Amino acid sequence: MDFSSSAQGSGETLLSRGISEIIEKSALEQALQGKKKLRVKFGIDPTSPDLHLGHTVPLRKLKQFQDAGHKAVLVIGDFTAHVGDPSGRDKTRPILTEKEIKANLKTYLAQAGKIINLKKAEIHYNSKWFSKKPGIIYDIASRVTLQRVIERDDFQKRIKGGQDITTLEILYPLLQGYDSVMVKADVELGGTDQKFNLLMGRRIQRSYEMPEQNIITLPLLVGTDGVQKMSKSYGNYIGITEKPEVMFGKIMSVPDELVNQYYELCTDAERTTQDPRAAKLALGKIIVGMYHGEKAAQKAHDEFIRVVSEGGMPSEVKSVKLKVKSLSLVDLLVEAQLAPSKSEARRLIEQGGVKINNERQEDPNKIIQLSETAIVVQVGKRNFLKIIA
Numbered sequence: 001m002d003f004s005s006s007a008q009g010s011g012e013t014l015l016s017r018g019i020s021e022i023i024e025k026s027a028l029e030q031a032l033q034g035k036k037k038l039r040v041k042f043g044i045d046p047t048s049p050d051l052h053l054g055h056t057v058p059l060r061k062l063k064q065f066q067d068a069g070h071k072a073v074l075v076i077g078d079f080t081a082h083v084g085d086p087s088g089r090d091k092t093r094p095i096l097t098e099k100e101i102k103a104n105l106k107t108y109l110a111q112a113g114k115i116i117n118l119k120k121a122e123i124h125y126n127s128k129w130f131s132k133k134p135g136i137i138y139d140i141a142s143r144v145t146l147q148r149v150i151e152r153d154d155f156q157k158r159i160k161g162g163q164d165i166t167t168l169e170i171l172y173p174l175l176q177g178y179d180s181v182m183v184k185a186d187v188e189l190g191g192t193d194q195k196f197n198l199l200m201g202r203r204i205q206r207s208y209e210m211p212e213q214n215i216i217t218l219p220l221l222v223g224t225d226g227v228q229k230m231s232k233s234y235g236n237y238i239g240i241t242e243k244p245e246v247m248f249g250k251i252m253s254v255p256d257e258l259v260n261q262y263y264e265l266c267t268d269a270e271r272t273t274q275d276p277r278a279a280k281l282a283l284g285k286i287i288v289g290m291y292h293g294e295k296a297a298q299k300a301h302d303e304f305i306r307v308v309s310e311g312g313m314p315s316e317v318k319s320v321k322l323k324v325k326s327l328s329l330v331d332l333l334v335e336a337q338l339a340p341s342k343s344e345a346r347r348l349i350e351q352g353g354v355k356i357n358n359e360r361q362e363d364p365n366k367i368i369q370l371s372e373t374a375i376v377v378q379v380g381k382r383n384f385l386k387i388i389a
Contacts, residue, residue: 015029018218031214041073044108051111056115059112073121075124075183076109078105079175114240124182130175143174149173154196155169174204176201178204191217191219193229240291244297247291248297252284262287269282318384319386324389330365357376
């Protein structure tokens with residue numbers, strides 16, 4: 001198959017949109033003009049059960065290569081998840097158990113399949129080669145010096161800060177590099193924080209007398225807090241399997257200055273308005289539509305307008321039954337898990353963030369009577385709950 005025409009047709013998207021750096025760009029451009037189907041690798045460790053929009057950035061780039069006729073190679077790091085990737089970390093990651101990794105793996109492929117065509121992709125689990133050939137780790141470790149590994153920025157910062165670096169963390173980039181050997185990668189994708197690991201893949205391939213993979217690094221998607229990269233551990237993530245209305249609401253909470261980044265990295269669309277709110281409303285419909293369908297996206301959009309903008313009530317409100325019939329407003333919020341503590345409940349009430357049956361509440365000590373007739377408690381703009389006794 002001649003890939004030159006497909007490469008030319010999608011070249012701007014492949015090698016420019018949402019890309020930070022290409023190593024080696026001229027070699028990759030030349031490869032894309034040839035007839036060879038490139039093997040494009042992306043590796044992901046199952047460190048949590050859910051994929052979020054940050055994960056979709058490299059997966060979407062992988063799909064672009066797949067759509068251009070190249071082979072998408074997805075490596076699931078069920079072995080390297082035990083080790084823990086030190087990239088971008090200022091301390092050692094907690095070591096995951098076998099049980100945790102297996103639990104995280106259950107829906108990984110189904111989620112990835114929302115983006116790439118799994119039937120046309122190659123799927124590999126790196127435990128396949130590391131578990132069956134435990135001695136290979138000694139061979140890999142002999143090919144790279146300690147000085148070369150610890151010169152990476154992450155490690156240097158921790159050394160200067162007097163923080164520990166485990167031997168496992170030193171091994172991690174070598175193991176990731178060996179994945180590239182096993183799948184014969186021509187191109188590897190990863191975030192900017194993965195650059196050292198991706199370059200190590202080139203070095204390890206070279207040591208095995210293989211052609212070195214080209215590298216594409218992609219920007220790290222900033223989370224809803226506007227500060228840290230998107231991560232479940234930071235609580236600033238937007239999961240691709242979250243309910244449409246939750247997903248839409250989180251997109252609307254993205255800081256205005258990040259809207260352009262979300263358009264570029266998370267969609268194929270272009271921003272068409274400079275009004276931040278209108279741009280986010282459109283963005284929400286696009287992204288929710290990508291993962292839940294256009295009908296669900298329109299419903300989430302309309303629900304957001306009605307609940308947040310017009311002060312209405314959601315069409316579906318969860319109901320909970322409490323065992324008591326009389327309690328203070330503060331205790332009600334805690335018992336119904338609408339506030340994590342009495343102090344937080346009191347703060348929410350005093351700031352005017354709590355309503356019962358659409359009536360704002362001002363007295364934290366007010367006694368609330370419960371019965372079989374539900375009351376609707378609202379905390380903030382979007383948190384509603386029906387409560388009965």
